Amino acid sequence: MNYISKQNIKVNGPITLPTKKKIYTILRSPHVHKKSREQFKWFIHKRVFMVYNVKSNCLKQIDLPSGVKLEQKKC
Template identity: 85%
Template sequence: MLNYKIKIKAFDGYILNLSVIKIINYISKQNIKVIGPITLPTKKKIYTILRSPHVHKKSREQFKLFIHKRFLVVYNVKKILKPIDLPSGVKLEIKKC
């Protein structure tokens, strides 16, 4: 019996939630116990760029990038999980425990 920890990341929270539902439905069809989704803290990156390359130092523009994360724990898997088709922009990390 294998146990897996699945970490899912995406830039868009809505697409991430749809992907998590798709993964849970796939796993529940195989009668496997799943704990989650557990919402992990959203990471926010802010990039500041000067608008004018020469004189106007105070004129700046900021861009924000949010990384949403979810966590699933899958218990008592008899066989290895096959890859699931997910939308672009969703990263899936699977670890055995």
């Protein structure tokens, strides 16, 4: 956010979107004990930032941590 504040860009956000939850169930034993299972949960959190008055090459210079995606949409 330091880069954005230096460039005099207007930002609204973060706006939180609903969290998606995926549950995976795996058998603990491959042959017997079908009732013995293990569950794993995967949560996907999404946030939206509305950015105004920005040049397209300006967003390419922002360093994002791993797992963070940047999508550009024109309104």
